[in-house]
Amino acid sequence: MFSQLWQNILEWLQNLFFQQEMELTILGLQNAGKTTLVNLISTGDFTDDRIPTVGFNMRRVQKGGVTLKMWDLGGQARFRTMWERYCRGVSAVVFVIDAADYDRFDTARLELQDILSRRALDGIPVLVLANKSDLPGAVKDIDEIINTFGLTEINNHEVSVYSISAKNRVNIDVTLQWLIDHGSKKTSASTAAAVVNPALHNSQQSTPAQSASAAPTTSTETPPSTS
Amino acid sequence: MAMVSDERALAKYKDEDMIMSPLLYLVGQGDRLTPEEATEVFFSVTKLFQANQPSLRRLVYLAIKELAHTAEEVIIVTNCLTKDINSDVDMYRANATRVLCKITDAQMVQQIERYLKQEIVDKNPVVASAALVSGQQLIMHNKGDVVRRWVNEVTQALDHKSPMVQYHALALLYLIKQHDRLAVSKLVQSMCQQGARSPMATVLLVRYVARILSEEVTEGTEYKDMPFFGFLEHCLRHRSDIVMYEAARAIALLPNVSPAELQPAVSVLQRFLVQSRPAVRFAAIRTLSMIASSMPLAVTSCNADMEVLISDPNRSIATLAITTLLRTGSENSIERLLKQIQNFLCEISDEFKVKIVVAIHALCIKYPSKYYALMNFLGNALREEGGYEFKRAIVEAYLGLMNKIPESKETCLSHLCEFIEDCEHAQLSTRVLHLLGKEGPHMPEPGKYIRYIYNRLILENAVVRAAAVSALASFAAESASESLRKSVAILLRQSLMDSDDEVRDRAVFFSQKLGLEAYQKKATAPPGPEEVAELQEDTKQGMNIPCPVPNLEVELTRYLSSGIFDTPFDMTKVSKAALVTSKDSEVSARNESLFGDSTGPDAGLGVSAKAQVDLAEEVMATPEFSSFGRPFKSCPPKDLTEAETEYTAKVIVHLYEAHVILEFICVNTLNDQLLEDVFIQVDTSDVSGLGGMTIVPAPRLAYGEPSRSYVCIDRTEVDEYPLGQLACTMKFSVKDMDPTTGEADEEGYEDEYGLDDLELDVATLMAKPGELPSSFKSAWEALGPDNEVADSFMLEQHDSISSAVTAVMDLLGMTACDGTDNVNDRARGHILLLTGVFVPGVQVMVHAKFVLTSECVALELVLRSELHAVSELLANSISGSD
Incomplete structure (x- = not known):
């Protein structure tokens, strides 16, 4: 009983001084690589897991003083109606795309636009990840992705795009950095004011995706960071 | 439901237990959440999977389990639960298994089967039991096809060192094998020899043994000679109470058990009667009372103990003791018993009072010579406080007795007369009044009933007054006495000016019909005796509608709703045969259970008559046959298949003057098939007097939905009666269907299915x-x-x-x-x-x-x-x- 109490006090102190918590929701069509990405972030290992997620996975990871709580939702059609419930009030939404699956680009675009058009999610920053850049024929050009998925038309959200490969760990570090930045920013921003003038922000990739030292630019509010 | 608005607070999972506990309490108390509320709460609860405290997680499991039925999209937690099943915390594993099996569907079960099998053989008893119980749940909810493949694992669990696991394993193993008689027999035999560690498992075993015994017993064999019976007797000496009780009960319930075989069971129950725990006493007396209904002699040895129980502080036990004693007691103990019942009748609830009334009624029939004392008892009971059901039971008992014991009629009537003097239930009053009108005139002193009836005429509401008018009139119609007719006429005079239409109409109708106006006006001379006789005959004819009233009612309703009034309604066309309705059979079944000698202690209660269903309704609504009118007779549905077959069929035979219509009600019990163009081919070659056939097939027979198909056979001659066997074959085209999506294949193939022969015998035509x-x-x-x-x-x-x-x-x-x-x-x-x-x-x-x-x-x-x-x-x- 007492130790429990002590534990709680400790936790509270930790939260006060050291830690920021952020909640993330990871969306995308089935087989886009959501669960694989989450596993990669939390364990650092790439696992080629082919079991579809029925429902959702919940993961907690600590990265750079931020605790990430990740809701990894199933991408099958029957779960898509439930996405919104897990997006309300999160720090950021991550939308994962299979960059080599041309046939379903349209579906993915519609789902993305649909979920972002919900009023309840207004203002939540969105990170679009074009995964599987290692596959031959995968779309790696950021502009092409922006156009294909109509990202310029989204105006209630701050939107960023990376081309990544979970398998080869390309751009995973910048992705994490983006998440951590937004985690700390969200908590600090919440004391100030809501995002007043949300604008489109896309990160341009200067070097080919294969190179691990990509230097993406991000929003105006966060200065461009290089790793 | 203020809780629901608070449910958002769940998202901040700090005070979760404080919110979840009352929420679960509400659901547990029977408060129903709407699907929207439930879904909302459910999704909030799922967010708590982020926390890792065991106590909170347990609440999450409970909440999901409770909400699983009402909330939508519960499948969303599948992944989380699967993860928990694979965790290393046993509590998580056990609970997650139970919850997952609750929310999953048949397809998903196959994906988790691997884990469940592992858990069954797990060392931890909680985990193993959870998996076994989940297996039972799956079977009971028809998701258990995979479970049937677990025989090896479950058999292994039978040897688990925890008694609880053994109990659950036995139950599951039986469920898996229950349709294979030989396998069950083997299982039970090996378990009997080896002996079960847990008393609960032994109880199960006793039940299975009893089932085997009652299935296998053939005429002439004694249970004593059957090997399994020894096990039951052995269990009577078990050290655990529940096993002893279960064995005694099992023996008592065996069909046609002999008194010698029953004796040890009864003596076990007798010992239970003096136990200190009320539950044990209740169980024992309840079983004894059940035995007493069929074999009162076997229980007489317990009479002394049961008499003690009459003063038991638990009224349920006392009532059962009384009703049992009423059955087992000898003729000379009745008076003493009655006195004791009288003392506590006012303390017990109506439900038990009804039981006692039923028991007394049965007793009256058993000992007709004691009817006077018993009648007095019932009479006193009538004066007691009590609800409608209780009073109705007494009135029914009186009616039953009058039929069975003619000499009791007069006493019955006078008790009932007294009853209606102060009766708050109009339904019962009218019933008694009708009875008085029917029986009163034939009694030695008809005059004395008239006073009671007349009192109703002045004091009661319109419904009862109308009944009283009819009752009075029947005295005038039946009686030859001039003075009686005159007094009735005078009494009816005031009703001629009654404020209620129905009462007035009846009074006028009877006055005119019976020639009573003469007395009422006093101006003209009253009709002479011959005229009176003629008038009386006339009235009886008039009151005797040539067809039964319910038939007339049904036909008139049909006539009025048809909207075609070109031809006047023809009363002669109304069928004279009684309408066979399902209510009919139900009522008779109910009467039997209420008053038959086989009356069990709780039989007949809780049986409520369902709405009247007209068997001929469907056939008359079928366009092909609507012109035939109402059938002469519709037989109650008859099964043409066993209960558990691929397709089941029932037939209702409708008889007409020139046709026989067979109404087949078919049910498809295979969820992966869709039948189309279903019809029944009937071979009439063995039956004389039948000619051409018209077949109306059922266009579609989907899984679980009964469909009707008709065969109309012409009768060649009116006086050639169709008697004999009709061979029936069901023909259809089958389309395979995916049970989950409900999509059927394009192509079907023809198939047929043999049904039992339909026998048309004399009773069918009667x-x-x-x-x-x-x-x-x-x-x-x-x-x-x-x-x-x-x-x-x-x-x-x-x-x-x-x-x-x-x-x-x-x-x-x-x-x-x-x-x-x-x-x-x-x-x-x-x-x-x-x-x-x-x-x-x-x-x-x-x-x-x-x-x-x-x-x-x-x-x-x-x-x-x-x-x-x-x-x-x-x-x-x-x-x-x-």
């Missing part, structure tokens, strides 16, 4: 008359001896009068008059009076005399009907069957 003749004798005389057929038979396969009587009634399908179907068990001779209506409306009456000889029952049969051919046919049917 209908129940709408109204029984008030006196068999006068109806018999009226029918006359013109078409009389007399014959005598030796019924060799019967060794008692009662079985012979039942057989003859079943064979002819006729209804007994004047209560002659009640046969005294020890009677050496009996006279049975039957009446019925043979297709298409021929009245038939039978006078049958049974005499018990040394080897068999001799039957002298006299048949009268309106058609000689019918009399012949019926007499032949008896000799044919013998």
Whole structure:
């Protein structure tokens, strides 16, 4: 009983001084690589897991003083109606795309636009990840992705795009950095004011995706960071 | 439901237990959440999977389990639960298993099967039990196809060192094998030898053994000779109470168990009667009371102990003790018992009072000589406080007694008269008044009832007043006494000015019909005795509508709703046969359970008559046959298949003057098939008098939805009666269907399915008359001896009068008059009076005399009907069957 109490006090102190918590929701069509990405972030290992997620996975990871709580939702059609419930009030939404699956680009675009058009999610920053850049024929050009998925038309959200490969760990570090930045920013921003003038922000990739030292630019509010 | 608005606070999972506990409490208390609320709460709860505290997680499991039925999209937690099943915390594993099996569907089960199998053989008893119980749940909810493959794992779990796991494993193993009689027998045998560690498992074993025994017993064998019976007897000496009780109960419930076999069980129960725990006493007395209903003698040894229980602080135990004693007690202890019941009658609830009334009624029939004391008891009970059900039970008991014990009639009537003086239930008052009108005029002193009826006329509401007017009028109609007629006339005079239309109408109608106006006006001379006799006859005719009232009602409703009034309503077309409705059979079943000798302690309660369902409704609504009108008779549905087959079919036979329509109600029990164009091919070659056929197929027979298909067979001659076997085959085209999506294949193939033969016998063609003749004798005389057929038979396969009587009634399908179907068990001779209506409306009456000889029952049969051919046919049917 007492130790429990002590534990709680400790936790509270930790939260006060050291830690920021952020909640993330990871969306995308089935087989886009959501669960694989989450596993990669939390364990650092790439696992080629082919079991579809029925429902959702919940993961907690600590990265750079931020605790990430990740809701990894199933991408099958029957779960898509439930996405919104897990997006309300999160720090950021991550939308994962299979960059080599041309046939379903349209579906993915519609789902993305649909979920972002919900009023309840207004203002939540969105990170679009074009995964599987290692596959031959995968779309790696950021502009092409922006156009294909109509990202310029989204105006209630701050939107960023990376081309990544979970398998080869390309751009995973910048992705994490983006998440951590937004985690700390969200908590600090919440004391100030809501995002007043949300604008489109896309990160341009200067070097080919294969190179691990990509230097993406991000929003105006966060200065461009290089790793 | 203020809780629901608070549920958002769940998202901040700090005070979760404080919110979840009351929420679960509400759901547990039976407060229903709407699906929207439940879904909302459910999704909030799922967010708590982020926390990792065991106590909170347990609440999450409970909440999901409770919400699983009402909330939508519960499948979303599948992944989380699967993860928990694979965690290393045993509590998580066990609970997640139970919850997952609750929310999953048949397809998903296959994906988690691997984990469940592992868990069954897990060392931890909680985990193993959870998986076993989940397996049972899956089977019971028809998701358990995979479970049947677990036999090896479950058998292994049977040897688990925890008694709980053994118990659950046995239950699951039985569920898996339950349809394989041999496998069950083997399982039970090995378990009996090896002995179960847990008393609960032993209880299960006792139940299985009892089931095997009652299935396997054949006539002539004693249970004692069967190997499994020894196990039951052994269990009677078990050290655990529940096992002893279960074994005693199992023995008591075996069909046709002999008194010697029953004795040890009864003595175990007797020992339980003096136990300190009320639950044990209740169980024992309840079982004893059940035994007493069929074998009162076996229980008499417990009488002394049961008498002590009458003063038991638990009223349920006391009531059961009383009702049991009423059955087992000897004739001379009745008065003493009655006195004791009287003392506590006011303390118990209506439900128990009804039980006591039923028991008393049964007792009256058993000891007719004691009816006076018992009647007085019932009379006192009538004066007690009590609800409608209680009063109704007493009135029903009186009605039953009047039929069975004629000498009690007068006492009955005077008790009932007193009752309506202060009765708050109009329904019961009208019933009693009708009875008074029917019976009163034939009593030695009709005058004394008139006072009671008249009091109703002044004091009661319109419904009762109307009934009272009718009752009074029937005195005038039945009685020959001039002075009585005059007093009735005077009494009715005031009702002529009644404020209620119905009362006034009735008063005017009867006054005119019976020639009572003369007395009322006093101006003209009253009609002479001859005129009176004529008027009375007239009225009786007038009151006797030529067809049963319910039939008339149904036909009139049909006429009015058809909207076609070109032809006037023809009363002669209304069927004279009693409408066979499902209510009908239910009511009779209920009466039997209420008043039959086999009355169990709780039989007959809670049986509520369902809404009246007209069997002929569907066929009359079918466009092809609507022009036929109402059938002469519709037989109750008859199964043409076993209960658990791929397709089941029932048939309702509708008889018309010129047709026989067979209404087949088919059910497809395979969820992966869709049947189309379903029809029944009927082979009429063995049956004479049947001609052309019209078939109306059922266009579609989807899984679990009954569909009707019809076969209409023309009858060639009115006097050629269709008797014999009809071979039936169901023909259809099958389309395979995906049970989950409900999509059927494009292509189907033809197939057929054999059904049982449908037998058309004499009883099929015989209908129940709408109204029984008030006196068999006068109806018999009226029918006359013109078409009389007399014959005598030796019924060799019967060794008692009662079985012979039942057989003859079943064979002819006729209804007994004047209560002659009640046969005294020890009677050496009996006279049975039957009446019925043979297709298409021929009245038939039978006078049958049974005499018990040394080897068999001799039957002298006299048949009268309106058609000689019918009399012949019926007499032949008896000799044919013998």
